[in-house]
Amino acid sequence: MALPPNFLEELRARTPLAPLIQRKTRLTKSGRNWKGCCPFHGEKTPSFYVYDDHFHCFGCGAHGDAISFVMRAEGQGFPEAVERLAAEAGMQVPQATPEAAARERRARDLYGVLEAAEAAFRRRLRLPEGAQALAYLKRRGLSDDTIAGFGLGWSGGGRGVLAAELKAEGISPGQLAEAGLVREREDGEGFSDLYFNRVIFPIRDRRGRVISFGGRILGEGQPKYVNGPETSLFSKRRNLYGLDLAREGAFRGAPVVVVEGYMDVIALHQAGFTGAVAPLGTALTAEQMEELWRLTPEPVLCFDGDAAGGRAAAKAAEAALPLLTTERSLKLATLPAGEDPDTLVTRSGPAGFTAVLDGARPLSEALYALLTEGRPATTPEQRAALRNRLAAVANAIPDKSLAAEYRRSLLDRFFASTRAQPGGRGAQNGGMGRKPMPAPRARPAITRERTRTEQASTLMALTLRHPWLLGEVEECFAAVDLGDPVLGRCRDAVLAWLAEGHELDSTRLMDQLAGRGMAELATGLLRGAGVPEAASVDAQPKDALDAWWHFYGLLRGRAELEEDQAREGRAWVEATDPVAQARAQQRIIRLTMLLEAQHRGEMAEDAAGAAGLQDEQAMGGH
Structure with missing residues (x-):
C-alpha cells in the first residue's frame, strides 16, 4: 500500500534534515543552509549542500529528501526508511489494511x-x-x-x-x-x-x-x-491562505507578511507584496509558524492598531516564544488606526503599506510593550509580579543563551521604566506605550514591474559594457526573463553577434547594435541614472562579474535558480572539455551563492536599496 501523502509530508516536516545527515558526514553552516563533503562519493572539496527540505550534491548528482537519504545511506528500502524515521519522529505508520x-x-x-x-x-x-x-x-x-x-x-x-x-x-x-x-x-x-x-x-x-x-x-x-470543515486534506491549524503563492514571492525576495483575511492577502499580492498570507479563522498556531519559518527566518506579523490588535499581537508573541531559536524570530508591524491592509493599499498605494513594514519592530523590541500594556506597576507588589512575569516569559524560550538575552533585555527595560519617575509611574508612562508609527515617506511607488525593469536594464548595461562576461554567463543570459520585449530584442542581437565569433569588445558590440537600429537604446542603458559603478569602463573585472551575477539573482526565483543549478550540474558531469567543465563549475558556485543569499533575505534588501537609490536619482537627489 502506498502511504497517504499527508502522512509523508508530516514525516518530512518533523525530520530536520541537517541533524539526520550529520550522522554520516560533517556539515558546516553556509548562510541559512549547510554544506559538507558528500557521503556518497569520495571528495575533498565540499560540493554537498543541505537545504530546509532537500539535499543536493553537485559532484555526483545525489538529490532527495530525508527518506531517500536514509534509503541511500543505509541501503534500506522505502518501507524500512519510513518506519525508522517515523519511530524517531514519534509517528505511527498507517497499516496496510483494506x-x-x-x-x-x-x-x-x-x-x-x-x-x-x-x-x-x-x-x-x-x-x-x-x-x-x-x-x-x-x-x-x-x-x-x-x-x-x-x-x-x-x-x-x-x-x-x-x-x-x-x-x-x-x-x-x-x-x-x-x-x-x-x-x-x-x-x-x-x-x-x-x-x-x-x-x-x-x-x-x-x-x-x-x-x-x-x-x-x-x-x-x-x-x-x-x-470549509476539517477533512482528510484540510486542517485549519496547518495551512495558511496564500501559502503557495507566498513561497514563490519569498524566494524572489518579498517579505513574508501575515495579515488577517482573504481580501487583505489578495490586495497585498496585487499591490506587489507577494509574500502575504493569512491564518484560516484561527489565532496563529505553532504549525503555521513553522510553515512561515520555512519561507523566511523573520516573518512580519501585521496587526490592527486598536486594542484587539494589541491583544492579538501579545498572544502571537507569547505563542512564538517556545519556538524561537537564534536563527528564527518574528517582526511585529502595527497598522494605522481604522485601517486594514486592503483599505490601506487602496487609499495610499504600495507606499502606504511599505511605511507599515518599515515600522515593523523585532520581537525582542516589541515584547516589553506588549507584556506591560494595561498592567499597573505602581506598588512594590505590582512591580514584583510584573518582574516575575517578564522573567517567566523569557524562560519559555528553549535556547538557554537566547532566553538569557531576552530576560536581560526585558529586565533592563523594566528597571529603566520603574526608575523613570518616583513611585514607579514611569512603568506606566515611560515604557508601556506602543512605538508610534512613522509617518509615510513621500516617494514614488515602487512596483514589482518597475523594479524588475530597472534590474533587467542594469544586467543588460553590464553585458554591453563588459561583453567578455559572456564567456561565463552566456547560458544564463540566454535563459533569464528580462520582462521587457525591447530588452529581449537587444539580448537576441547580442547573442547573435556572439555566435558569429567576434572579439568580445564593447565598442565593436555597440557598433553592431547601432547597425541594427539599437544605438539609442544601447547608449541609454549605459547612461541610465541607476547604472552601478561596475558598468563603467574602468571597473575591475571581478566587480563587473560579481555585479552581473547579483542582478541575475534578483531577476530569478528560487525554483528557477535550482533549475539552473541542476542544468549546470549535468553540464559539469557531461563535459569532456576541461575549459567547459571549469566554466560550468564556476556557474554552479555562483548559483549556489545566489540561492544562499535568497534564503538569508539579502536579495530583498538589495532590491529595495536599489529601487530607493533610483528614486532619489530620478528626483534629482545627489
Missing part, C-alpha cells in the same frame, strides 16, 4: 473533486448569475488577472446547484461531503450546501493543490466569512 487503502484512494479522488468544484465556481462567476459577485470583487479593486490568479468564484444562489453540476462528472454527494463541500442533513435525508450565496476563495496547500474553500456572503447574513 480500510487504509480505501482511505488513500478516496484522498486521491478528493483532490479531483475539489479541482472540479473550483472550476465550477469559477465558471459561475462569469455567468449572469455571478454578476453581483463579480461586481463586488471589482468594487474592491481587484483586476481580472488577480481574480483569475486566486481562482475566485461564485457559489450560486440556488440549493443543490453544485451537486447537480458535478453529477455529470461522476461525482457523488458523498464525495462532496467528504471533500467538505456539503454536509449531511440531521434527519439523514440528503445533503445541504455549505456555500450558498457566497463569493468563493479556494484554499490551497503549499504545493498549490486545492484542499478547501472559504466563502464570503453577499448582503446581510452571518457569519460573513466561512471556511
Whole structure:
C-alpha cells in the first residue's frame, strides 16, 4: 500500500534534515543552509549542500529528501526508511489494511473533486448569475488577472446547484461531503450546501493543490466569512491562505507578511507584496509558524492598531516564544488606526503599506510593550509580579543563551521604566506605550514591474559594457526573463553577434547594435541614472562579474535558480572539455551563492536599496 501523502509530508516536516545527515558526514553552516563533503562519493572539496527540505550534491548528482537519504545511506528500502524515521519522529505508520487503502484512494479522488468544484465556481462567476459577485470583487479593486490568479468564484444562489453540476462528472454527494463541500442533513435525508450565496476563495496547500474553500456572503447574513470543515486534506491549524503563492514571492525576495483575511492577502499580492498570507479563522498556531519559518527566518506579523490588535499581537508573541531559536524570530508591524491592509493599499498605494513594514519592530523590541500594556506597576507588589512575569516569559524560550538575552533585555527595560519617575509611574508612562508609527515617506511607488525593469536594464548595461562576461554567463543570459520585449530584442542581437565569433569588445558590440537600429537604446542603458559603478569602463573585472551575477539573482526565483543549478550540474558531469567543465563549475558556485543569499533575505534588501537609490536619482537627489 502506498502511504497517504499527508502522512509523508508530516514525516518530512518533523525530520530536520541537517541533524539526520550529520550522522554520516560533517556539515558546516553556509548562510541559512549547510554544506559538507558528500557521503556518497569520495571528495575533498565540499560540493554537498543541505537545504530546509532537500539535499543536493553537485559532484555526483545525489538529490532527495530525508527518506531517500536514509534509503541511500543505509541501503534500506522505502518501507524500512519510513518506519525508522517515523519511530524517531514519534509517528505511527498507517497499516496496510483494506480500510487504509480505501482511505488513500478516496484522498486521491478528493483532490479531483475539489479541482472540479473550483472550476465550477469559477465558471459561475462569469455567468449572469455571478454578476453581483463579480461586481463586488471589482468594487474592491481587484483586476481580472488577480481574480483569475486566486481562482475566485461564485457559489450560486440556488440549493443543490453544485451537486447537480458535478453529477455529470461522476461525482457523488458523498464525495462532496467528504471533500467538505456539503454536509449531511440531521434527519439523514440528503445533503445541504455549505456555500450558498457566497463569493468563493479556494484554499490551497503549499504545493498549490486545492484542499478547501472559504466563502464570503453577499448582503446581510452571518457569519460573513466561512471556511470549509476539517477533512482528510484540510486542517485549519496547518495551512495558511496564500501559502503557495507566498513561497514563490519569498524566494524572489518579498517579505513574508501575515495579515488577517482573504481580501487583505489578495490586495497585498496585487499591490506587489507577494509574500502575504493569512491564518484560516484561527489565532496563529505553532504549525503555521513553522510553515512561515520555512519561507523566511523573520516573518512580519501585521496587526490592527486598536486594542484587539494589541491583544492579538501579545498572544502571537507569547505563542512564538517556545519556538524561537537564534536563527528564527518574528517582526511585529502595527497598522494605522481604522485601517486594514486592503483599505490601506487602496487609499495610499504600495507606499502606504511599505511605511507599515518599515515600522515593523523585532520581537525582542516589541515584547516589553506588549507584556506591560494595561498592567499597573505602581506598588512594590505590582512591580514584583510584573518582574516575575517578564522573567517567566523569557524562560519559555528553549535556547538557554537566547532566553538569557531576552530576560536581560526585558529586565533592563523594566528597571529603566520603574526608575523613570518616583513611585514607579514611569512603568506606566515611560515604557508601556506602543512605538508610534512613522509617518509615510513621500516617494514614488515602487512596483514589482518597475523594479524588475530597472534590474533587467542594469544586467543588460553590464553585458554591453563588459561583453567578455559572456564567456561565463552566456547560458544564463540566454535563459533569464528580462520582462521587457525591447530588452529581449537587444539580448537576441547580442547573442547573435556572439555566435558569429567576434572579439568580445564593447565598442565593436555597440557598433553592431547601432547597425541594427539599437544605438539609442544601447547608449541609454549605459547612461541610465541607476547604472552601478561596475558598468563603467574602468571597473575591475571581478566587480563587473560579481555585479552581473547579483542582478541575475534578483531577476530569478528560487525554483528557477535550482533549475539552473541542476542544468549546470549535468553540464559539469557531461563535459569532456576541461575549459567547459571549469566554466560550468564556476556557474554552479555562483548559483549556489545566489540561492544562499535568497534564503538569508539579502536579495530583498538589495532590491529595495536599489529601487530607493533610483528614486532619489530620478528626483534629482545627489
